[in-house]
Every structure is written in C-alpha cells, then in structure tokens.
Amino acid sequence: MIQEESKIRNLLTVGIPLAIAVFITFFIGRKYMLKKKPDLIIGILQTISHPALDRARAGFLDLVKKKLKGKNVAFIYQNGEGSIPQLHSMAKSLHTKADAFYAIGTPAAQTLANVEKKKPIVISAITDPKAAGLRRPGSNVCGTSDMINIPNQIKMLKALIPTAKKVALIYNPGEINSVTMVKKMEEEIENQNLIATKVGIASESELGAAIIIAAKKADVLLTPLDNLIVGAMPTVAGLSLKAKKALIVSDNPSVERGALASAGVDYYECGKLSGKIMLQVLFEDKNPMDIPIQQPEKLSIIVNQKTLDSLKLSIPESLKQHVKLIK
Secondary structure, three states, X not given: OHHHHHHHHHHHHHHHHHHHHHHHHHHHHHHHHHOOOOOEEEEEEEOOOOHHHHHHHHHHHHHHHHHOOOOOEEEEEEEOOOOHHHHHHHHHHHHHHXXXXXXXXXXXXXXXXXXXXXXXXXXXXXXXXXXXOOOOOOOOEEEEEOOOOHXXXXXXHHHHOOOOOEEEEEEOOOOHHHHHHHHHHHHHHHHOOOEEEEEEOOOHHHHHHHHHHHHHHOOEEEOOOOHHHHHOHHHHHHHHHHOOOEEEEOOOHHHHOOOOEEEEEOHHHHHHHHHHHHHHHHHOOOOHHHOOOEOOOOXXXXXXXXXXXXXXXXXXXXXXXXXXXXX
C-alpha cells in the first residue's frame, strides 16, 4: 500500500508539470503559428532625418500600404543619421532580411547598391543617379530623382533679388549629388550674366565661418540638394538672415525652416512615385533598368513670408501667380 502511494506521488510529481509544459508549449506554438510570416518584406534605408527625406519616406509608405492593403507585407526601417559606417552595417542587415529595398538619399542608395546586387532597389531623393554610379548595365536600381529645373531657379533668384550680381554656392564637396548640382548651377548662373563663387563645407561645425565668408563674397546665397546643408537648415537660414542675405534653396521643406525661397520638387510626391515604381517591379515583373529614372510633375515656387519681410523684399508681378507663400 505504501509503495502504491509512493508511485502515485511520483506520478503526480512528474506528470502534472509535464502536462502543464505540454499544454503551454502547444498554445504558445499555436500562437506563433497564427502569426504568419510576411509574404513580402520591404527594407527602407534612409540617409539622415530631415523633412525632405522624411516626406519621401511618408509618400512611399502611404502609397504602398494603400495599394497592398489586406496583403501580408512588412516594412523594416533603418536610418543611418548621416553615418556612412552605420549605413553600411544597416545595409548588410537589410540585405539578409528583405525581398526588396527603398533607399532614400544618395549615400543610402550607394551603400545599399554596394551590398545588394540582385534584389530590386528603388531610390528617391537622388539628384543624379547615373553620376552616383547607380545606373549601369545590369543594375538592380530604379526610382526617382529630385533634380530641379536649374534655369528656372536662377530666373526666380534674379526676380526676387533684382540687385544681385554675385551668387555664393554653399555645399558639401563630399556629396556627389551636391557636386553634380553645383556644377550645373555654376554654369547657369554665368549663363544668366551673374557671377558664381563656391564655398565648401565638410561638417556642420564649419557653417558659421562659411556663411560669413559667403555673405562677404556675394549678394545672395544658394544651396543645392545637399544632405549636410538641409539637415542643418534652421542654422543655415538663421545665419543667412543675420548676415542680411537672401538664402535660395533647392528643396521646398527648407523654406518652411527659414530659407527665403525654393523652386523644387514635392518630396511626398517623389515618395509616392517611387512607391508606384516599386509595385511595377514587384508585381508586373519589370526589370529595374527597363524603368527610366522619373521625376514628379508637381513643381512649385515656395516663399517664406516672414523671411521675405525681414529682408524687406517683395514678390514681383512676374512671379505672383506661381508663388505659394508660407506664412
């Protein structure tokens, strides 16, 4: 009798925990089984945080999520915050996890293209993809460019600041998109009978001295699509205003942050267009190199009313019907 009771106790001691373990394992396993693996994973790599690139990301996500509503799609978002080593590490991580990629900004696109050679990469907010080495035979890269109409930009500059004779180009010589754009700007400035001078900076800490030098050399300041400059735009705009010089920029969001004016692209629309291209590649079986680099059709002149008033400038009649004032 004692032996039987001992056997029962041993059975209960071992059996009950075992039964509980089996029960827990079954339901936890079932729970994870119900979490179906995504049918599609899109990796997003962004160069740095600033309004233009953030809007390019928002436009892409809004369009893709809307078009793929009801489908099991996951997004992995990584932001290098301007660090090339960090971008490289993130690109290697995304390479192993995602089925397709969205790269925002030239450094992010270049880094990702160096790591990923087969899966499709859709780009956005890149001035000259070919000059950046992203478009070549057999390339897996397609998407959109944010190159602006430079002749129209210089005409706008002359209309807003009719007394201007010299234009200082402030840019980062380390960014290929900036170098490409500055070269075209320099040519167009001279074509329109103005004098161009270049002021290069390699870090945000050099901005103060650069603005002082530029303000002494020129009547108006002009910046290309430059991630370093755009990332520090409140500082750049503030220093320019302190020097009593108009700052013309190449991206519309920078006008909201204090610059005088821009005749640039809508980055949200850039993102949406890149989203459409991504869907073509994924669901229409299109080869990336068969899709030309595209630009959004919506271009507009944006002027900051407060900065305009501070510089004691006015919008000429020739521009009024084309200008959107930000108050």
